[in-house]
Amino acid sequence: MSTPSAPENLMEAVVSLAKRRGFVFPSSEIYGGINGFFDYGPLGVELKKNIRDCWWNDMVRRRDDVVGVETSIIMHPKVWEASGHVAGFTDPLVDCKASKQRYRADQLFFSPVIVDGKTVGYVSALESDDTAGALQAAAETFKRKKAIQGQLAPVIAKDMTEAQPDEIALIPSPATGEPGSLTPPRAFNMMFETHVGAMRDASAIAYLRPETAQGMFVDFKAVVDTGRVKLPFGIAQTGKSFRNEITPRNFIFRSREFEQMEMEFFIHEDDDWAKWHRYWIDWCKDWLKSIGLPDSHLSEYDHLKEKLAFYSKGTTDIMFKYPFGVQELWGIAARGNYDLTQHANASGKPQDIFDEATKKKFVPHVIEPAVGLDRIFLAVLCAGYAEEEVKDEKGNVEKRTVLRLSPRVAPIKVAVLPLLKNKPELVARAQALYAKIKRKYAAFYDEAGAIGRRYRRQDEIGTPWCVTIDFETIEKDGTVTLRERDSMQQKRITEAELFALLDEQVY
Numbered sequence: 001m002s003t004p005s006a007p008e009n010l011m012e013a014v015v016s017l018a019k020r021r022g023f024v025f026p027s028s029e030i031y032g033g034i035n036g037f038f039d040y041g042p043l044g045v046e047l048k049k050n051i052r053d054c055w056w057n058d059m060v061r062r063r064d065d066v067v068g069v070e071t072s073i074i075m076h077p078k079v080w081e082a083s084g085h086v087a088g089f090t091d092p093l094v095d096c097k098a099s100k101q102r103y104r105a106d107q108l109f110f111s112p113v114i115v116d117g118k119t120v121g122y123v124s125a126l127e128s129d130d131t132a133g134a135l136q137a138a139a140e141t142f143k144r145k146k147a148i149q150g151q152l153a154p155v156i157a158k159d160m161t162e163a164q165p166d167e168i169a170l171i172p173s174p175a176t177g178e179p180g181s182l183t184p185p186r187a188f189n190m191m192f193e194t195h196v197g198a199m200r201d202a203s204a205i206a207y208l209r210p211e212t213a214q215g216m217f218v219d220f221k222a223v224v225d226t227g228r229v230k231l232p233f234g235i236a237q238t239g240k241s242f243r244n245e246i247t248p249r250n251f252i253f254r255s256r257e258f259e260q261m262e263m264e265f266f267i268h269e270d271d272d273w274a275k276w277h278r279y280w281i282d283w284c285k286d287w288l289k290s291i292g293l294p295d296s297h298l299s300e301y302d303h304l305k306e307k308l309a310f311y312s313k314g315t316t317d318i319m320f321k322y323p324f325g326v327q328e329l330w331g332i333a334a335r336g337n338y339d340l341t342q343h344a345n346a347s348g349k350p351q352d353i354f355d356e357a358t359k360k361k362f363v364p365h366v367i368e369p370a371v372g373l374d375r376i377f378l379a380v381l382c383a384g385y386a387e388e389e390v391k392d393e394k395g396n397v398e399k400r401t402v403l404r405l406s407p408r409v410a411p412i413k414v415a416v417l418p419l420l421k422n423k424p425e426l427v428a429r430a431q432a433l434y435a436k437i438k439r440k441y442a443a444f445y446d447e448a449g450a451i452g453r454r455y456r457r458q459d460e461i462g463t464p465w466c467v468t469i470d471f472e473t474i475e476k477d478g479t480v481t482l483r484e485r486d487s488m489q490q491k492r493i494t495e496a497e498l499f500a501l502l503d504e505q506v507y
Protein backbone atom coordinates (compact mmCIF):
# COMPACT_ATOMS: atom_id res chain seq x y z
CA MET A 1 0.00 0.00 0.00
CA SER A 2 2.78 2.44 0.95
CA THR A 3 6.49 2.06 1.59
CA PRO A 4 7.62 2.21 5.20
CA SER A 5 9.06 5.64 5.98
CA ALA A 6 9.93 7.86 8.91
CA PRO A 7 7.14 10.27 9.92
CA GLU A 8 7.71 14.05 9.97
CA ASN A 9 7.70 14.12 13.75
CA LEU A 10 10.11 11.20 14.05
CA MET A 11 11.56 12.21 17.42
CA GLU A 12 8.12 12.54 19.00
CA ALA A 13 7.08 9.19 17.54
CA VAL A 14 10.22 7.48 18.87
CA VAL A 15 9.85 8.95 22.38
CA SER A 16 6.19 7.96 22.44
CA LEU A 17 6.91 4.40 21.29
CA ALA A 18 9.77 4.11 23.77
CA LYS A 19 7.39 4.94 26.60
CA ARG A 20 4.34 3.05 25.31
CA ARG A 21 6.17 -0.21 24.71
CA GLY A 22 8.48 -0.15 27.70
CA PHE A 23 11.83 0.83 26.20
CA VAL A 24 12.59 4.03 28.14
CA PHE A 25 10.76 5.88 30.94
CA PRO A 26 11.63 9.16 32.65
CA SER A 27 13.37 8.33 35.94
CA SER A 28 11.28 8.64 39.13
CA GLU A 29 8.27 9.62 37.06
CA ILE A 30 5.74 9.21 39.88
CA TYR A 31 7.52 12.13 41.58
CA GLY A 32 7.49 14.24 38.43
CA GLY A 33 10.77 12.90 36.99
CA ILE A 34 14.29 14.25 37.38
CA ASN A 35 15.80 16.13 34.47
CA GLY A 36 18.54 14.27 32.63
CA PHE A 37 17.93 10.81 34.12
CA PHE A 38 16.12 7.86 32.51
CA ASP A 39 15.07 4.31 33.25
CA TYR A 40 15.15 1.48 30.75
CA GLY A 41 12.07 -0.75 30.78
CA PRO A 42 11.78 -4.47 30.00
CA LEU A 43 12.34 -4.13 26.24
CA GLY A 44 14.82 -1.27 26.58
CA VAL A 45 17.06 -3.18 28.92
CA GLU A 46 17.19 -6.07 26.44
CA LEU A 47 17.98 -3.79 23.50
CA LYS A 48 20.65 -2.03 25.52
CA LYS A 49 22.21 -5.27 26.70
CA ASN A 50 22.25 -6.62 23.14
CA ILE A 51 24.07 -3.51 21.86
CA ARG A 52 26.54 -3.74 24.75
CA ASP A 53 27.06 -7.49 24.21
CA CYS A 54 27.63 -7.03 20.47
CA TRP A 55 30.22 -4.37 21.22
CA TRP A 56 31.91 -6.50 23.87
CA ASN A 57 31.97 -9.60 21.69
CA ASP A 58 33.33 -7.78 18.65
CA MET A 59 35.65 -5.43 20.53
CA VAL A 60 37.03 -7.82 23.14
CA ARG A 61 36.16 -11.50 22.80
CA ARG A 62 36.57 -11.86 19.06
CA ARG A 63 39.88 -10.01 19.01
CA ASP A 64 43.25 -11.21 20.26
CA ASP A 65 44.59 -7.74 20.96
CA VAL A 66 41.96 -6.24 23.31
CA VAL A 67 41.25 -7.23 26.91
CA GLY A 68 38.49 -6.03 29.20
CA VAL A 69 38.32 -4.49 32.67
CA GLU A 70 35.61 -3.20 34.97
CA THR A 71 36.87 -0.40 37.16
CA SER A 72 35.14 1.38 40.02
CA ILE A 73 32.90 4.38 39.43
CA ILE A 74 34.40 6.29 42.36
CA MET A 75 38.16 6.48 42.05
CA HIS A 76 40.87 8.23 44.05
CA PRO A 77 40.23 11.98 43.67
CA LYS A 78 43.84 12.43 42.54
CA VAL A 79 42.94 10.56 39.35
CA TRP A 80 40.75 13.48 38.32
CA GLU A 81 43.39 16.06 39.26
CA ALA A 82 45.99 14.27 37.15
CA SER A 83 43.62 13.79 34.21
CA GLY A 84 42.80 17.51 34.18
CA HIS A 85 39.11 17.06 34.98
CA VAL A 86 39.16 18.95 38.30
CA ALA A 87 40.65 22.03 36.66
CA GLY A 88 39.22 21.82 33.19
CA PHE A 89 36.14 19.62 32.78
CA THR A 90 33.88 22.62 32.47
CA ASP A 91 31.18 24.05 30.29
CA PRO A 92 30.54 27.81 30.06
CA LEU A 93 27.40 28.65 32.03
CA VAL A 94 25.15 31.72 31.81
CA ASP A 95 22.50 32.41 34.46
CA CYS A 96 19.31 34.38 34.00
CA LYS A 97 18.93 36.14 37.37
CA ALA A 98 15.25 36.92 36.73
CA SER A 99 13.97 33.46 35.77
CA LYS A 100 16.69 31.35 37.50
CA GLN A 101 17.15 29.50 34.18
CA ARG A 102 20.64 28.33 33.28
CA TYR A 103 22.07 28.10 29.79
CA ARG A 104 25.18 26.71 28.22
CA ALA A 105 26.81 29.84 26.84
CA ASP A 106 27.79 28.11 23.63
CA GLN A 107 24.14 27.16 23.03
CA LEU A 108 22.73 30.64 23.64
CA PHE A 109 23.04 32.87 20.58
CA PHE A 110 22.56 36.60 20.15
CA SER A 111 22.82 39.25 17.47
CA PRO A 112 22.76 43.02 17.34
CA VAL A 113 19.71 44.44 15.56
CA ILE A 114 21.20 46.81 12.99
CA VAL A 115 18.95 49.29 11.17
CA ASP A 116 20.44 51.65 8.58
CA GLY A 117 23.89 50.76 9.89
CA LYS A 118 23.06 51.60 13.54
CA THR A 119 22.73 49.05 16.39
CA VAL A 120 19.27 49.65 17.89
CA GLY A 121 19.13 46.64 20.25
CA TYR A 122 19.86 42.94 20.64
CA VAL A 123 17.97 39.67 20.17
CA SER A 124 18.73 36.17 21.44
CA ALA A 125 17.76 32.57 20.58
CA LEU A 126 18.66 29.12 21.85
CA GLU A 127 20.60 26.92 19.45
CA SER A 128 18.33 25.06 17.03
CA ASP A 129 18.35 23.65 13.51
CA ASP A 130 17.88 27.22 12.29
CA THR A 131 19.40 29.53 14.87
CA ALA A 132 20.12 32.29 12.34
CA GLY A 133 16.52 32.12 11.09
CA ALA A 134 15.18 32.43 14.65
CA LEU A 135 17.44 35.43 15.30
CA GLN A 136 16.38 37.09 12.04
CA ALA A 137 12.70 36.60 12.91
CA ALA A 138 13.33 38.01 16.40
CA ALA A 139 15.13 41.03 14.87
CA GLU A 140 12.18 41.73 12.55
CA THR A 141 9.73 41.51 15.47
CA PHE A 142 11.97 43.83 17.54
CA LYS A 143 12.05 46.44 14.75
CA ARG A 144 8.27 46.23 14.21
CA LYS A 145 7.40 46.47 17.92
CA LYS A 146 9.68 49.47 18.43
CA ALA A 147 8.26 51.02 15.21
CA ILE A 148 11.76 51.66 13.88
CA GLN A 149 11.90 52.72 10.23
CA GLY A 150 14.78 51.82 7.91
CA GLN A 151 16.69 48.90 6.42
CA LEU A 152 17.24 45.91 8.72
CA ALA A 153 20.66 44.28 8.21
CA PRO A 154 21.04 40.47 8.25
CA VAL A 155 21.74 39.17 11.78
CA ILE A 156 25.27 38.28 12.90
CA ALA A 157 24.84 35.16 15.07
CA LYS A 158 27.36 34.76 17.88
CA ASP A 159 27.18 32.64 21.00
CA MET A 160 27.46 34.04 24.52
CA THR A 161 31.11 33.01 24.90
CA GLU A 162 31.82 35.69 22.27
CA ALA A 163 29.75 38.46 23.91
CA GLN A 164 31.70 41.60 24.86
CA PRO A 165 31.28 42.79 28.49
CA ASP A 166 29.30 45.86 27.38
CA GLU A 167 26.96 43.73 25.26
CA ILE A 168 25.89 41.30 28.02
CA ALA A 169 23.57 43.78 29.76
CA LEU A 170 21.84 44.49 26.44
CA ILE A 171 21.14 40.90 25.37
CA PRO A 172 17.62 39.71 26.28
CA SER A 173 17.19 36.51 28.28
CA PRO A 174 15.41 33.82 26.25
CA ALA A 175 13.27 33.15 29.35
CA THR A 176 11.92 36.68 29.86
CA GLY A 177 12.61 38.40 26.55
CA GLU A 178 14.06 41.32 28.54
CA PRO A 179 17.72 42.45 28.72
CA GLY A 180 19.61 42.97 31.97
CA SER A 181 19.33 39.60 33.68
CA LEU A 182 21.98 37.47 31.96
CA THR A 183 25.31 36.97 33.75
CA PRO A 184 28.69 36.78 31.99
CA PRO A 185 29.67 33.16 31.18
CA ARG A 186 31.53 31.33 33.93
CA ALA A 187 33.21 27.91 33.97
CA PHE A 188 30.96 25.27 35.49
CA ASN A 189 32.60 21.95 36.43
CA MET A 190 30.42 19.07 35.30
CA MET A 191 31.68 16.43 37.72
CA PHE A 192 29.24 15.24 40.37
CA GLU A 193 30.79 15.47 43.83
CA THR A 194 30.19 13.10 46.69
CA HIS A 195 31.83 12.25 50.02
CA VAL A 196 33.48 8.98 50.92
CA GLY A 197 33.13 7.81 54.52
CA ALA A 198 31.59 9.54 57.49
CA MET A 199 33.37 12.90 57.15
CA ARG A 200 31.83 15.69 55.08
CA ASP A 201 34.94 17.88 54.82
CA ALA A 202 37.12 18.64 51.83
CA SER A 203 39.38 15.64 52.51
CA ALA A 204 36.43 13.29 51.88
CA ILE A 205 35.42 14.73 48.50
CA ALA A 206 35.28 12.25 45.66
CA TYR A 207 33.71 12.30 42.21
CA LEU A 208 31.39 10.11 40.20
CA ARG A 209 33.49 9.36 37.13
CA PRO A 210 32.69 11.56 34.12
CA GLU A 211 34.26 9.00 31.76
CA THR A 212 35.28 5.35 32.01
CA ALA A 213 38.58 5.98 30.23
CA GLN A 214 40.64 6.91 33.30
CA GLY A 215 39.99 3.44 34.74
CA MET A 216 41.92 1.93 31.84
CA PHE A 217 44.83 4.37 32.21
CA VAL A 218 45.12 3.91 35.96
CA ASP A 219 45.05 0.10 35.57
CA PHE A 220 47.44 0.09 32.61
CA LYS A 221 50.40 -1.32 34.55
CA ALA A 222 48.27 -3.87 36.38
CA VAL A 223 47.00 -5.20 33.05
CA VAL A 224 50.48 -5.23 31.50
CA ASP A 225 51.84 -7.11 34.50
CA THR A 226 49.04 -9.69 34.57
CA GLY A 227 47.34 -9.78 31.19
CA ARG A 228 49.98 -11.31 28.88
CA VAL A 229 49.48 -8.40 26.51
CA LYS A 230 51.95 -7.05 23.95
CA LEU A 231 51.85 -3.74 22.07
CA PRO A 232 49.79 -2.83 20.20
CA PHE A 233 46.90 -3.81 22.45
CA GLY A 234 43.73 -2.34 23.89
CA ILE A 235 41.93 -2.23 27.25
CA ALA A 236 38.16 -1.86 27.05
CA GLN A 237 35.31 -1.34 29.42
CA THR A 238 31.63 -0.48 29.47
CA GLY A 239 29.96 1.30 32.35
CA LYS A 240 28.10 4.25 33.75
CA SER A 241 29.50 7.78 33.61
CA PHE A 242 28.03 10.90 35.16
CA ARG A 243 28.09 14.51 34.01
CA ASN A 244 26.15 17.35 35.53
CA GLU A 245 25.16 18.66 32.10
CA ILE A 246 23.83 22.24 32.21
CA THR A 247 21.19 21.48 29.58
CA PRO A 248 20.46 17.76 29.23
CA ARG A 249 18.37 17.43 26.10
CA ASN A 250 17.08 15.43 23.19
CA PHE A 251 15.78 12.56 25.31
CA ILE A 252 18.64 10.13 26.10
CA PHE A 253 21.07 11.86 23.71
CA ARG A 254 22.52 14.13 26.39
CA SER A 255 21.75 12.96 29.90
CA ARG A 256 23.40 13.28 33.28
CA GLU A 257 23.84 9.57 33.89
CA PHE A 258 24.74 7.51 30.83
CA GLU A 259 26.74 4.50 29.80
CA GLN A 260 29.98 4.59 27.87
CA MET A 261 31.82 1.93 25.89
CA GLU A 262 35.44 2.96 25.64
CA MET A 263 38.65 1.33 24.52
CA GLU A 264 42.21 2.57 24.96
CA PHE A 265 44.43 1.16 22.23
CA PHE A 266 48.09 1.46 23.23
CA ILE A 267 50.73 1.65 20.52
CA HIS A 268 54.51 2.04 20.40
CA GLU A 269 55.67 5.65 20.53
CA ASP A 270 57.25 5.20 17.08
CA ASP A 271 54.23 3.48 15.58
CA ASP A 272 52.18 5.21 12.89
CA TRP A 273 49.41 6.79 14.97
CA ALA A 274 47.56 8.11 11.91
CA LYS A 275 47.30 4.59 10.50
CA TRP A 276 45.80 3.27 13.75
CA HIS A 277 43.52 6.27 14.04
CA ARG A 278 42.11 5.56 10.57
CA TYR A 279 41.87 1.86 11.37
CA TRP A 280 39.69 2.52 14.41
CA ILE A 281 37.46 5.07 12.64
CA ASP A 282 36.77 2.48 9.94
CA TRP A 283 36.28 -0.27 12.50
CA CYS A 284 33.73 1.79 14.45
CA LYS A 285 31.78 2.72 11.32
CA ASP A 286 31.68 -0.88 10.12
CA TRP A 287 30.55 -1.98 13.55
CA LEU A 288 27.70 0.55 13.58
CA LYS A 289 26.58 -0.79 10.22
CA SER A 290 26.77 -4.35 11.53
CA ILE A 291 24.13 -3.51 14.12
CA GLY A 292 21.86 -1.99 11.50
CA LEU A 293 22.66 1.73 11.26
CA PRO A 294 22.47 2.84 7.62
CA ASP A 295 25.61 4.19 5.95
CA SER A 296 23.55 7.14 4.69
CA HIS A 297 23.10 8.38 8.29
CA LEU A 298 26.82 8.23 9.18
CA SER A 299 29.47 10.84 8.48
CA GLU A 300 32.82 11.98 9.85
CA TYR A 301 33.84 15.25 11.44
CA ASP A 302 37.51 16.09 11.99
CA HIS A 303 38.04 18.42 14.94
CA LEU A 304 39.83 21.59 13.92
CA LYS A 305 43.54 21.41 14.69
CA GLU A 306 43.48 24.79 16.46
CA LYS A 307 40.71 23.64 18.82
CA LEU A 308 42.44 20.40 19.89
CA ALA A 309 44.04 20.03 23.33
CA PHE A 310 47.80 20.59 23.13
CA TYR A 311 48.58 16.87 23.54
CA SER A 312 46.03 15.68 20.98
CA LYS A 313 47.22 14.59 17.56
CA GLY A 314 43.74 14.42 16.06
CA THR A 315 40.13 13.63 16.88
CA THR A 316 37.49 12.44 14.44
CA ASP A 317 33.85 12.06 15.43
CA ILE A 318 31.52 9.64 13.73
CA MET A 319 28.35 11.66 13.34
CA PHE A 320 24.82 10.34 13.11
CA LYS A 321 21.83 11.98 11.44
CA TYR A 322 19.39 12.21 14.37
CA PRO A 323 15.94 13.80 13.83
CA PHE A 324 17.23 16.90 15.66
CA GLY A 325 20.34 17.23 13.48
CA VAL A 326 23.67 15.61 12.69
CA GLN A 327 25.36 15.00 16.04
CA GLU A 328 28.38 13.29 17.57
CA LEU A 329 27.94 9.60 18.18
CA TRP A 330 31.46 8.20 18.56
CA GLY A 331 34.71 10.09 19.14
CA ILE A 332 38.01 8.57 18.03
CA ALA A 333 40.88 10.50 19.60
CA ALA A 334 44.63 10.17 19.18
CA ARG A 335 45.76 11.29 22.64
CA GLY A 336 49.54 10.79 22.43
CA ASN A 337 50.92 9.59 25.76
CA TYR A 338 49.38 12.43 27.76
CA ASP A 339 47.20 10.39 30.14
CA LEU A 340 49.79 7.80 31.13
CA THR A 341 52.43 10.52 31.55
CA GLN A 342 50.12 12.57 33.76
CA HIS A 343 49.40 9.56 35.99
CA ALA A 344 53.09 8.63 36.13
CA ASN A 345 53.96 12.15 37.28
CA ALA A 346 51.08 12.46 39.75
CA SER A 347 51.41 9.00 41.32
CA GLY A 348 55.17 8.68 41.12
CA LYS A 349 54.68 5.24 39.54
CA PRO A 350 56.32 4.93 36.11
CA GLN A 351 53.90 3.95 33.36
CA ASP A 352 56.50 2.97 30.81
CA ILE A 353 57.20 -0.22 28.92
CA PHE A 354 60.56 -1.78 28.08
CA ASP A 355 61.28 -2.10 24.38
CA GLU A 356 63.31 -5.30 23.79
CA ALA A 357 64.41 -4.09 20.34
CA THR A 358 65.86 -0.75 21.36
CA LYS A 359 66.49 -1.66 25.03
CA LYS A 360 64.80 1.61 25.93
CA LYS A 361 61.81 2.43 28.09
CA PHE A 362 58.97 4.51 26.69
CA VAL A 363 55.41 5.54 27.54
CA PRO A 364 52.97 4.11 24.98
CA HIS A 365 50.70 6.35 22.95
CA VAL A 366 46.98 5.77 22.74
CA ILE A 367 44.08 5.84 20.26
CA GLU A 368 40.74 6.07 22.06
CA PRO A 369 37.40 5.15 20.46
CA ALA A 370 34.79 6.39 22.98
CA VAL A 371 31.07 6.01 22.46
CA GLY A 372 27.86 6.47 24.46
CA LEU A 373 25.67 3.37 24.59
CA ASP A 374 22.52 5.47 25.07
CA ARG A 375 23.38 7.45 21.93
CA ILE A 376 23.67 4.25 19.91
CA PHE A 377 20.37 3.07 21.44
CA LEU A 378 18.67 6.28 20.30
CA ALA A 379 20.27 6.07 16.83
CA VAL A 380 19.04 2.49 16.46
CA LEU A 381 15.47 3.50 17.39
CA CYS A 382 15.48 6.56 15.10
CA ALA A 383 16.94 4.73 12.10
CA GLY A 384 14.63 1.76 12.59
CA TYR A 385 11.31 3.53 13.16
CA ALA A 386 8.92 3.61 10.19
CA GLU A 387 5.22 3.81 9.49
CA GLU A 388 3.26 2.57 6.50
CA GLU A 389 -0.26 1.80 5.38
CA VAL A 390 -1.23 -1.85 5.03
CA LYS A 391 -4.46 -3.81 4.67
CA ASP A 392 -5.73 -5.92 7.55
CA GLU A 393 -7.35 -9.38 7.11
CA LYS A 394 -10.66 -7.73 6.20
CA GLY A 395 -9.06 -5.49 3.59
CA ASN A 396 -9.29 -2.33 5.71
CA VAL A 397 -6.38 0.08 5.50
CA GLU A 398 -4.50 0.51 8.78
CA LYS A 399 -1.26 2.09 9.94
CA ARG A 400 1.62 -0.29 10.58
CA THR A 401 4.41 0.89 12.86
CA VAL A 402 7.56 -1.10 12.34
CA LEU A 403 10.87 -0.95 14.15
CA ARG A 404 13.39 -2.34 11.68
CA LEU A 405 15.97 -3.47 14.20
CA SER A 406 18.86 -5.69 13.23
CA PRO A 407 18.40 -9.26 14.53
CA ARG A 408 21.70 -8.71 16.36
CA VAL A 409 20.15 -6.14 18.70
CA ALA A 410 16.38 -6.75 18.58
CA PRO A 411 15.07 -7.34 22.14
CA ILE A 412 13.05 -10.35 20.99
CA LYS A 413 14.39 -12.45 18.15
CA VAL A 414 11.33 -14.52 17.42
CA ALA A 415 7.69 -14.65 18.49
CA VAL A 416 5.95 -18.01 18.60
CA LEU A 417 2.25 -17.92 17.80
CA PRO A 418 -0.22 -20.82 17.76
CA LEU A 419 -2.76 -20.07 15.03
CA LEU A 420 -5.67 -20.62 17.46
CA LYS A 421 -5.56 -20.60 21.23
CA ASN A 422 -8.49 -22.97 21.69
CA LYS A 423 -6.79 -25.89 19.92
CA PRO A 424 -4.71 -27.70 22.59
CA GLU A 425 -2.59 -29.53 20.01
CA LEU A 426 -1.52 -26.23 18.39
CA VAL A 427 -0.84 -24.64 21.78
CA ALA A 428 1.21 -27.62 23.03
CA ARG A 429 3.33 -27.69 19.87
CA ALA A 430 3.86 -23.92 19.96
CA GLN A 431 4.86 -23.98 23.63
CA ALA A 432 7.32 -26.81 23.03
CA LEU A 433 8.98 -24.86 20.22
CA TYR A 434 8.97 -21.70 22.36
CA ALA A 435 10.72 -23.52 25.22
CA LYS A 436 13.36 -24.84 22.81
CA ILE A 437 14.08 -21.45 21.25
CA LYS A 438 14.20 -19.71 24.64
CA ARG A 439 17.16 -21.80 25.74
CA LYS A 440 19.36 -19.79 23.37
CA TYR A 441 17.44 -16.77 22.05
CA ALA A 442 15.07 -14.20 23.51
CA ALA A 443 11.62 -15.33 22.37
CA PHE A 444 8.02 -14.37 23.09
CA TYR A 445 4.93 -16.53 23.19
CA ASP A 446 1.63 -14.90 22.20
CA GLU A 447 -1.72 -16.57 21.70
CA ALA A 448 -4.01 -13.57 22.33
CA GLY A 449 -5.98 -11.99 19.49
CA ALA A 450 -6.15 -12.25 15.73
CA ILE A 451 -2.92 -13.32 14.07
CA GLY A 452 -2.63 -10.00 12.20
CA ARG A 453 -2.87 -8.08 15.48
CA ARG A 454 -0.19 -10.29 16.98
CA TYR A 455 2.13 -9.59 14.03
CA ARG A 456 1.58 -5.83 14.45
CA ARG A 457 2.51 -5.98 18.14
CA GLN A 458 5.79 -7.65 17.24
CA ASP A 459 6.47 -5.28 14.33
CA GLU A 460 6.22 -2.33 16.68
CA ILE A 461 8.88 -3.69 19.04
CA GLY A 462 11.24 -4.79 16.28
CA THR A 463 10.92 -8.59 16.45
CA PRO A 464 12.50 -9.78 13.17
CA TRP A 465 10.50 -13.01 12.84
CA CYS A 466 7.22 -14.56 13.89
CA VAL A 467 6.61 -18.29 13.56
CA THR A 468 3.07 -19.58 13.44
CA ILE A 469 2.12 -23.10 14.35
CA ASP A 470 -0.89 -24.16 12.28
CA PHE A 471 -2.66 -27.35 11.28
CA GLU A 472 -0.11 -28.11 8.58
CA THR A 473 2.54 -28.19 11.31
CA ILE A 474 0.85 -30.94 13.27
CA GLU A 475 -0.96 -32.81 10.55
CA LYS A 476 1.64 -32.77 7.78
CA ASP A 477 5.39 -32.22 7.78
CA GLY A 478 6.04 -30.29 10.99
CA THR A 479 6.96 -27.10 9.11
CA VAL A 480 6.01 -23.72 10.59
CA THR A 481 5.11 -20.45 8.89
CA LEU A 482 7.94 -17.95 9.15
CA ARG A 483 6.82 -14.36 8.76
CA GLU A 484 9.49 -11.76 8.13
CA ARG A 485 8.97 -8.35 9.75
CA ASP A 486 10.18 -5.92 7.08
CA SER A 487 8.81 -7.56 3.94
CA MET A 488 5.86 -9.22 5.76
CA GLN A 489 6.50 -12.21 3.50
CA GLN A 490 5.67 -15.66 4.76
CA LYS A 491 7.15 -19.03 3.92
CA ARG A 492 7.14 -22.52 5.40
CA ILE A 493 10.33 -23.76 6.99
CA THR A 494 11.43 -26.66 9.15
CA GLU A 495 12.53 -26.24 12.76
CA ALA A 496 16.10 -27.03 11.71
CA GLU A 497 15.97 -24.24 9.13
CA LEU A 498 14.61 -21.86 11.75
CA PHE A 499 17.52 -22.57 14.11
CA ALA A 500 20.01 -22.27 11.25
CA LEU A 501 18.54 -18.84 10.40
CA LEU A 502 18.79 -17.69 14.02
CA ASP A 503 22.36 -18.97 14.32
CA GLU A 504 23.41 -17.10 11.22
CA GLN A 505 21.68 -13.78 11.92
CA VAL A 506 21.97 -13.45 15.70
CA TYR A 507 25.65 -13.24 16.62
Ligand code: GAP
Nearest residue numbers: 211213253254255258329330331370371372375
Ligand atom coordinates in the same frame (compact mmCIF):
# COMPACT_ATOMS: atom_id res chain seq x y z
N1 GAP B 1 37.04 9.46 27.24
C1 GAP B 1 36.66 10.35 26.22
C2 GAP B 1 35.29 10.85 26.38
O1 GAP B 1 34.62 10.59 27.36
P1 GAP B 1 33.51 12.34 25.21
O2 GAP B 1 33.45 12.82 23.79
O3 GAP B 1 33.34 13.33 26.28
O4 GAP B 1 34.90 11.60 25.31
C3 GAP B 1 32.49 10.01 24.62
O5 GAP B 1 32.44 11.19 25.41
C4 GAP B 1 31.11 9.64 24.15
O6 GAP B 1 30.23 9.53 25.28
C5 GAP B 1 30.44 10.68 23.26
O7 GAP B 1 30.83 10.54 21.91
C6 GAP B 1 28.97 10.35 23.45
O8 GAP B 1 28.61 9.27 22.62
C7 GAP B 1 28.92 9.91 24.89
N2 GAP B 1 28.44 11.00 25.77
C8 GAP B 1 29.15 12.04 26.24
N3 GAP B 1 28.39 12.83 27.02
C9 GAP B 1 27.16 12.26 27.06
C10 GAP B 1 25.92 12.60 27.71
N4 GAP B 1 25.81 13.66 28.50
N5 GAP B 1 24.85 11.79 27.51
C11 GAP B 1 24.95 10.69 26.72
N6 GAP B 1 26.10 10.33 26.10
C12 GAP B 1 27.19 11.09 26.25
